[in-house]
Amino acid sequence: MTRRMPPIISVSHLSKTYGSGLKALNDVNLDIERGEIFALLGPNGAGKTTLISIICGIANPSAGTVSVDGHDNIKDYRAARSMIGLVPQELHTDAFESVWATVSYSRGLFGKPANPAYIEKILRDLSLWDRRDSRIMTLSGGMKRRVMIAKALSHEPQILFLDEPTAGVDVELRKGMWDVVRTLRDAGVTIILTTHYIEEAEEMADRIGVINKGEIILVERKAELIQKLGKKRMTLHLVEPIDAVPASLAEYRLELGENRDELIYNYDSKANHTGITGLLAALRDAGIRFHDLDTTQSSLEEIFVSLVRG
Structure with missing residues (x-):
């Protein structure tokens, strides 16, 4: 039996109350x-940025503790913080500095010796090498976002926080950013991201946490979350339209399509197929024939909305 590695970040009974x-x-x-991509989802004001700020040592908790690879992030702040790279939601950097200078300066802030080869690798990985001598002010929003990631990686952290990493980034650049994140994860970096784009979490995350009103309401592996909380919908395309759903089918709570030529059956994805078998038999007994059927499963976005509303 393999021993499970301890978590790289452990948050315990953390609370924050403002004045x-x-x-x-x-x-x-x-x-x-360690080594996962963790997506933290939640509506505006849910506490995502506050939680990240406390873990990164930018804000102090009112109660509770945070451990970063065994280092208490208050008692052993320097060791804990040196392991973390943070890409904040807001873009802020010296507009008149070059890309090379601002990334190199960030490395020096952590007391790391100069390493031009490493800075070059980061800039190449983030498709910034050709703009290394450009002033930040001349870059597009997507490139500025990449510079922020380069700055966060400059001191070789083991953990990278991305707070809304693709906000204001077009679809093509967003997909490029996803590739960058996966490359970092493959290199052993633990990634924690907050996002408003549910498809971003669905595309990249290994696990998903949902926070609402300052409380974590769920943490689950992505595939298991969709399996456990997802709903499936089966649509039966009828040979002939019907005026109403027969009373004999009431237990299945079928919906009649707009053109009355479809029956829609909603069921839990974790349920067995007994309900479907019974429905098909009941349709036959009711004399309702269909020529085709298809099924769809609820998306992560639908699950997220239902969790927050619930």
Whole structure:
């Protein structure tokens, strides 16, 4: 039996209350596994940025502890913080500096010796090498976002936080950013991202956490989350339209399509096929014939909305 590696980040009973009395976080417990891509989802004001700020040592908690690879992020701040790279939601960097200078300067802030070869590798990996001598002010929004990632990686962190990494980035650049994130994960970097783009989490994340009103309401592996909480919909395309769903089929709670030539059956994805078998038999007994059927499964976005509303 293989021993499970300890989490690279462990958050225990974390709470944050601001002076106004606003409780931004309430007794949050969360473990981040080494080498995973973890997506933190939640509506605006849910506490995502506050949680990241506390883990990264930018804000202090009102209660609770954070451990980064065994280092308490308050008692052993320098060791904990040196392991973390942070790409904040807001783009802020010296507009008049060159790409090369600003990334190299960030490395120096962590006391790391100059390493031009490593800086070159980062810039090449992020498709910034050709713009290394350009001033930040001349770059597009997507390139500025890449510079922020390069700055966060400059001191060779083992953990990278991406707070809304593709905000304001067009679809093509967003997919390029996803490739960059996967490359980093393959190199052993643990990635934690917050995002409003549900498809981003669905595309990249290994695990997903949902935060709402300062509380973690769910943490689950992506595939298992969709399997456990997803709904399936089966649409039966009828040979002939019907005026109404027969009373004999009431237990299946079927919906009649707009043109009355489809019957729609919603069921849990974790359910067995007994319900479907019974439905097909009941349709036959009711004299309703169909010429085709198809099934769809609810997306992560639908699951997220239902969790937050619930």
